[in-house]
Amino acid sequence: MDDKLIIGGHEFNSRFILGSGKYSLNLIEAAVRDAGAEIITLAVRRANTKEKENILDFIPEGVTLLPNTSGARNAEEAVRIARLARELGCGNFVKVEIMRDAKYLLPDNAETIRATEILAGEGFVVMPYMYPDLNAARDLVNAGAATIMPLAAPIGSNKGLATKEFIQILIDEIDLPIIVDAGIGKPSQACEAMEMGAAAIMANTALATAGNLPLMAAAFRQAVEAGRKAYLSGLGRVLARGSSASDPLTGFLRD
Amino acid sequence: MVKVNGELLPVDGKTLSEYLETTSFDIRRIVIERNEEIVSKSAYNDVILQDGDIVEVVSFVGGG
Secondary structure (H helix, E strand, C coil), rough: CCCEEECCEEECCCCCCCCCCCCCCHHHHHHHHHHHHCEEEEEEEEECCCCCCCCCHCCCCCCCCEECCCCECHHHHHHHHHHHHHHCCCCCCEEEEEEEECCCCEEEHHHHHHHHHHHHHCCCEEEEECCCCHHHHHHHHHHHHCCEEEEEEEECCCCCCCHHHHHHHHHCCCCCCEEEEECCHHHHEEEEEECCCEEEECCCHHHHCCCCCCCHHHHHHHHHHHHHHHHHHHCCCCCCCCCCCCCCCCCCCCC | EEEEEEEEEECCCEEEEHHHCCCCCCCCHHHEEEEEEECCHCCCCCCCCCCCCCEEEEEEEEEC
Protein backbone atom coordinates (compact mmCIF):
# COMPACT_ATOMS: atom_id res chain seq x y z
CA MET A 1 0.00 0.00 0.00
CA ASP A 2 1.31 3.41 -0.93
CA ASP A 3 1.09 5.42 2.26
CA LYS A 4 3.67 8.18 2.19
CA LEU A 5 4.09 10.93 4.71
CA ILE A 6 4.52 14.11 2.68
CA ILE A 7 6.18 17.12 4.30
CA GLY A 8 6.84 20.19 2.21
CA GLY A 9 6.81 18.15 -0.98
CA HIS A 10 9.23 15.52 0.41
CA GLU A 11 8.04 11.92 0.72
CA PHE A 12 8.77 9.65 3.66
CA ASN A 13 7.87 6.03 4.32
CA SER A 14 8.59 6.22 8.04
CA ARG A 15 6.17 7.94 10.39
CA PHE A 16 8.55 8.05 13.31
CA ILE A 17 10.82 11.07 13.82
CA LEU A 18 13.81 10.38 16.01
CA GLY A 19 15.38 12.82 18.45
CA SER A 20 19.13 12.70 18.97
CA GLY A 21 19.46 14.34 22.40
CA LYS A 22 20.62 12.91 25.70
CA TYR A 23 22.26 9.73 24.44
CA SER A 24 25.60 8.60 23.06
CA LEU A 25 26.50 9.50 19.48
CA ASN A 26 27.54 5.88 19.12
CA LEU A 27 23.91 4.76 19.53
CA ILE A 28 22.52 6.98 16.77
CA GLU A 29 23.11 4.57 13.94
CA ALA A 30 21.37 1.69 15.73
CA ALA A 31 18.52 3.97 16.81
CA VAL A 32 17.95 5.19 13.25
CA ARG A 33 18.12 1.66 11.89
CA ASP A 34 15.89 -0.01 14.45
CA ALA A 35 13.36 2.82 14.50
CA GLY A 36 13.32 2.84 10.70
CA ALA A 37 13.61 6.62 11.03
CA GLU A 38 14.06 8.80 7.96
CA ILE A 39 14.10 12.11 9.86
CA ILE A 40 16.27 12.98 12.86
CA THR A 41 16.21 16.17 14.91
CA LEU A 42 19.29 18.14 15.92
CA ALA A 43 20.00 21.27 17.91
CA VAL A 44 22.34 24.18 17.17
CA ARG A 45 24.79 25.16 19.91
CA ARG A 46 28.06 26.99 20.37
CA ALA A 47 30.84 24.85 18.92
CA ASN A 48 33.29 23.34 21.32
CA THR A 49 36.95 22.96 20.35
CA LYS A 50 37.42 20.23 22.95
CA GLU A 51 35.01 17.79 21.36
CA LYS A 52 36.52 16.13 18.34
CA GLU A 53 33.40 14.24 17.36
CA ASN A 54 30.57 15.81 15.40
CA ILE A 55 27.08 14.39 15.37
CA LEU A 56 26.86 14.67 11.58
CA ASP A 57 29.49 11.95 11.29
CA PHE A 58 27.21 9.54 13.18
CA ILE A 59 24.00 9.99 11.20
CA PRO A 60 23.53 7.49 8.35
CA GLU A 61 23.41 8.92 4.86
CA GLY A 62 20.01 9.62 3.40
CA VAL A 63 18.41 10.59 6.71
CA THR A 64 16.73 14.01 6.58
CA LEU A 65 18.05 16.41 9.20
CA LEU A 66 15.50 18.42 11.14
CA PRO A 67 17.31 21.13 13.12
CA ASN A 68 15.30 22.65 15.95
CA THR A 69 15.41 26.18 17.30
CA SER A 70 15.60 25.14 20.94
CA GLY A 71 17.00 27.88 23.10
CA ALA A 72 15.01 30.53 21.25
CA ARG A 73 12.83 32.69 23.49
CA ASN A 74 11.17 34.69 20.73
CA ALA A 75 10.61 34.66 16.98
CA GLU A 76 13.77 36.64 16.19
CA GLU A 77 16.00 34.18 18.02
CA ALA A 78 14.29 31.25 16.32
CA VAL A 79 14.82 32.83 12.91
CA ARG A 80 18.47 33.44 13.74
CA ILE A 81 19.00 29.80 14.77
CA ALA A 82 17.16 28.51 11.70
CA ARG A 83 19.36 30.54 9.37
CA LEU A 84 22.50 29.25 11.09
CA ALA A 85 21.22 25.69 10.75
CA ARG A 86 20.55 26.13 7.05
CA GLU A 87 24.01 27.64 6.58
CA LEU A 88 25.46 24.41 7.99
CA GLY A 89 24.44 22.98 4.65
CA CYS A 90 22.07 20.21 5.60
CA GLY A 91 18.82 21.21 3.97
CA ASN A 92 16.01 23.61 4.68
CA PHE A 93 13.87 21.76 7.22
CA VAL A 94 13.42 23.44 10.58
CA LYS A 95 11.45 22.57 13.69
CA VAL A 96 10.47 25.88 15.24
CA GLU A 97 10.54 25.59 19.00
CA ILE A 98 10.16 28.76 21.10
CA MET A 99 9.90 28.69 24.87
CA ARG A 100 9.61 31.53 27.33
CA ASP A 101 8.83 29.25 30.20
CA ALA A 102 11.89 27.46 31.56
CA LYS A 103 10.03 25.35 34.11
CA TYR A 104 7.51 23.55 31.92
CA LEU A 105 9.21 24.29 28.57
CA LEU A 106 5.84 25.10 27.04
CA PRO A 107 5.93 26.57 23.53
CA ASP A 108 4.91 30.18 22.92
CA ASN A 109 2.30 29.84 20.16
CA ALA A 110 2.18 33.55 19.25
CA GLU A 111 5.95 33.82 18.74
CA THR A 112 5.93 30.48 16.93
CA ILE A 113 3.37 31.80 14.45
CA ARG A 114 5.54 34.89 13.81
CA ALA A 115 8.69 32.83 13.28
CA THR A 116 6.84 30.39 11.01
CA GLU A 117 5.69 33.20 8.76
CA ILE A 118 9.20 34.66 8.42
CA LEU A 119 10.90 31.31 7.83
CA ALA A 120 8.29 29.97 5.39
CA GLY A 121 8.80 33.22 3.47
CA GLU A 122 12.51 32.42 3.29
CA GLY A 123 11.87 29.01 1.79
CA PHE A 124 12.22 26.84 4.88
CA VAL A 125 10.10 23.73 5.38
CA VAL A 126 8.72 24.83 8.74
CA MET A 127 7.54 22.29 11.30
CA PRO A 128 6.33 24.27 14.31
CA TYR A 129 6.18 22.71 17.77
CA MET A 130 3.09 24.10 19.49
CA TYR A 131 0.62 23.89 22.33
CA PRO A 132 -2.43 22.19 20.80
CA ASP A 133 -4.81 25.05 20.21
CA LEU A 134 -7.04 25.07 17.13
CA ASN A 135 -6.88 28.82 16.56
CA ALA A 136 -3.09 28.87 16.78
CA ALA A 137 -2.89 25.86 14.46
CA ARG A 138 -5.02 27.68 11.88
CA ASP A 139 -2.73 30.69 12.14
CA LEU A 140 0.26 28.40 11.61
CA VAL A 141 -1.36 26.97 8.49
CA ASN A 142 -1.87 30.49 7.17
CA ALA A 143 1.71 31.39 8.09
CA GLY A 144 3.01 28.65 5.80
CA ALA A 145 3.73 25.72 8.14
CA ALA A 146 4.44 22.36 6.47
CA THR A 147 3.17 20.34 9.44
CA ILE A 148 1.81 21.06 12.91
CA MET A 149 3.60 19.49 15.87
CA PRO A 150 1.40 19.61 18.98
CA LEU A 151 2.76 18.46 22.32
CA ALA A 152 1.28 15.43 24.06
CA ALA A 153 2.74 16.38 27.45
CA PRO A 154 5.62 18.56 28.70
CA ILE A 155 8.95 17.89 26.99
CA GLY A 156 10.90 15.02 28.46
CA SER A 157 8.10 14.03 30.83
CA ASN A 158 7.20 10.66 29.23
CA LYS A 159 3.65 11.29 30.48
CA GLY A 160 1.83 10.40 27.31
CA LEU A 161 -1.24 11.88 25.65
CA ALA A 162 -2.20 14.45 28.27
CA THR A 163 -3.62 16.71 25.53
CA LYS A 164 -5.40 13.92 23.68
CA GLU A 165 -8.76 15.67 23.16
CA PHE A 166 -7.12 18.77 21.74
CA ILE A 167 -4.80 16.87 19.44
CA GLN A 168 -7.88 15.06 18.09
CA ILE A 169 -9.43 18.42 17.26
CA LEU A 170 -6.32 19.38 15.28
CA ILE A 171 -6.34 16.05 13.44
CA ASP A 172 -10.00 16.54 12.56
CA GLU A 173 -9.80 20.19 11.51
CA ILE A 174 -6.34 20.87 10.10
CA ASP A 175 -5.37 19.68 6.63
CA LEU A 176 -1.61 19.49 7.32
CA PRO A 177 0.10 16.42 8.83
CA ILE A 178 -0.29 16.49 12.62
CA ILE A 179 2.89 15.14 14.18
CA VAL A 180 2.67 14.49 17.90
CA ASP A 181 5.85 15.75 19.51
CA ALA A 182 6.97 15.79 23.14
CA GLY A 183 5.72 13.79 26.07
CA ILE A 184 5.17 10.45 24.32
CA GLY A 185 6.74 8.05 26.81
CA LYS A 186 6.00 4.58 25.53
CA PRO A 187 5.07 2.75 22.35
CA SER A 188 1.44 2.20 23.37
CA GLN A 189 0.97 5.98 23.57
CA ALA A 190 2.53 6.43 20.13
CA CYS A 191 0.23 3.73 18.80
CA GLU A 192 -2.81 5.42 20.33
CA ALA A 193 -1.94 8.76 18.74
CA MET A 194 -1.52 7.06 15.37
CA GLU A 195 -4.88 5.29 15.77
CA MET A 196 -6.39 8.74 16.32
CA GLY A 197 -5.07 9.81 12.94
CA ALA A 198 -1.81 11.52 13.79
CA ALA A 199 0.44 11.59 10.72
CA ALA A 200 3.61 10.77 12.64
CA ILE A 201 5.21 10.64 16.08
CA MET A 202 8.36 12.35 17.29
CA ALA A 203 10.15 10.98 20.35
CA ASN A 204 13.50 11.45 22.03
CA THR A 205 13.38 11.09 25.82
CA ALA A 206 11.29 7.91 25.66
CA LEU A 207 14.20 6.27 23.87
CA ALA A 208 17.05 8.10 25.57
CA THR A 209 15.84 7.05 29.03
CA ALA A 210 14.85 3.49 28.07
CA GLY A 211 16.79 0.50 29.34
CA ASN A 212 17.83 -0.59 25.84
CA LEU A 213 17.67 2.21 23.31
CA PRO A 214 17.77 0.25 20.03
CA LEU A 215 15.18 -2.23 21.33
CA MET A 216 12.89 0.63 22.32
CA ALA A 217 13.46 2.20 18.90
CA ALA A 218 12.26 -1.04 17.31
CA ALA A 219 9.24 -1.09 19.64
CA PHE A 220 8.30 2.46 18.62
CA ARG A 221 8.59 1.54 14.98
CA GLN A 222 6.16 -1.33 15.38
CA ALA A 223 3.78 0.71 17.52
CA VAL A 224 3.66 3.55 15.02
CA GLU A 225 3.13 1.14 12.14
CA ALA A 226 0.40 -0.72 14.03
CA GLY A 227 -1.40 2.50 14.92
CA ARG A 228 -1.19 3.72 11.34
CA LYS A 229 -2.64 0.50 9.98
CA ALA A 230 -5.44 0.59 12.54
CA TYR A 231 -6.27 4.17 11.55
CA LEU A 232 -6.26 3.36 7.84
CA SER A 233 -8.44 0.33 8.52
CA GLY A 234 -10.97 2.28 10.56
CA LEU A 235 -11.43 1.23 14.18
CA GLY A 236 -14.22 -1.10 15.19
CA ARG A 237 -17.19 0.52 16.87
CA VAL A 238 -17.70 0.70 20.64
CA LEU A 239 -21.09 -0.30 22.06
CA ALA A 240 -22.76 2.20 24.37
CA ARG A 241 -24.06 -0.70 26.44
CA GLY A 242 -24.66 -4.43 26.32
CA SER A 243 -22.78 -6.93 24.22
CA SER A 244 -22.69 -8.36 20.73
CA ALA A 245 -21.75 -11.99 20.19
CA SER A 246 -18.70 -12.76 18.10
CA ASP A 247 -19.86 -16.31 17.53
CA PRO A 248 -22.84 -17.52 15.52
CA LEU A 249 -25.72 -18.27 17.90
CA THR A 250 -26.74 -21.69 16.67
CA GLY A 251 -28.40 -22.54 19.94
CA PHE A 252 -28.24 -26.29 19.18
CA LEU A 253 -27.65 -27.20 22.78
CA ARG A 254 -31.11 -25.95 23.70
CA ASP A 255 -33.20 -26.98 20.72
CA MET B 1 39.07 42.49 22.04
CA VAL B 2 36.60 40.21 20.26
CA LYS B 3 33.98 38.21 22.09
CA VAL B 4 34.00 34.68 20.67
CA ASN B 5 31.35 32.34 22.09
CA GLY B 6 31.16 34.54 25.17
CA GLU B 7 34.90 34.72 25.77
CA LEU B 8 36.96 37.89 25.21
CA LEU B 9 39.94 37.17 22.94
CA PRO B 10 42.70 39.52 21.67
CA VAL B 11 42.15 38.63 18.02
CA ASP B 12 41.06 42.01 16.60
CA GLY B 13 42.98 42.86 13.44
CA LYS B 14 43.12 39.20 12.36
CA THR B 15 41.04 37.82 9.53
CA LEU B 16 38.55 35.12 10.45
CA SER B 17 40.77 32.59 8.66
CA GLU B 18 43.78 33.65 10.69
CA TYR B 19 41.82 33.33 13.93
CA LEU B 20 40.41 29.92 12.97
CA GLU B 21 43.89 28.58 12.22
CA THR B 22 44.74 29.12 15.89
CA THR B 23 41.80 26.94 16.97
CA SER B 24 40.81 23.31 16.45
CA PHE B 25 37.35 24.05 15.06
CA ASP B 26 36.37 21.71 12.23
CA ILE B 27 35.63 24.24 9.49
CA ARG B 28 33.34 21.79 7.66
CA ARG B 29 31.06 21.52 10.69
CA ILE B 30 30.72 25.11 11.88
CA VAL B 31 28.92 28.28 10.96
CA ILE B 32 30.07 31.68 12.08
CA GLU B 33 27.95 34.64 12.98
CA ARG B 34 29.57 38.05 13.39
CA ASN B 35 27.48 40.73 15.04
CA GLU B 36 24.40 38.58 14.32
CA GLU B 37 25.18 38.32 10.60
CA ILE B 38 26.17 34.95 9.12
CA VAL B 39 29.62 35.00 7.50
CA SER B 40 29.81 32.69 4.49
CA LYS B 41 32.83 30.39 4.37
CA SER B 42 34.05 32.09 1.19
CA ALA B 43 34.41 35.34 3.14
CA TYR B 44 36.59 34.00 5.98
CA ASN B 45 39.75 35.33 4.28
CA ASP B 46 38.29 38.80 3.82
CA VAL B 47 36.57 39.48 7.13
CA ILE B 48 38.87 41.35 9.50
CA LEU B 49 37.81 41.10 13.14
CA GLN B 50 37.26 44.47 14.80
CA ASP B 51 37.50 45.51 18.42
CA GLY B 52 34.08 44.95 20.01
CA ASP B 53 32.91 42.34 17.50
CA ILE B 54 30.71 39.59 18.83
CA VAL B 55 31.37 36.28 17.12
CA GLU B 56 29.42 33.07 17.55
CA VAL B 57 30.79 29.78 16.27
CA VAL B 58 28.06 27.16 16.22
CA SER B 59 27.54 23.58 15.10
CA PHE B 60 24.97 20.80 15.36
CA VAL B 61 24.59 18.78 18.54
CA GLY B 62 22.09 16.16 19.65
CA GLY B 63 18.61 17.49 20.33
CA GLY B 64 14.93 16.67 20.26
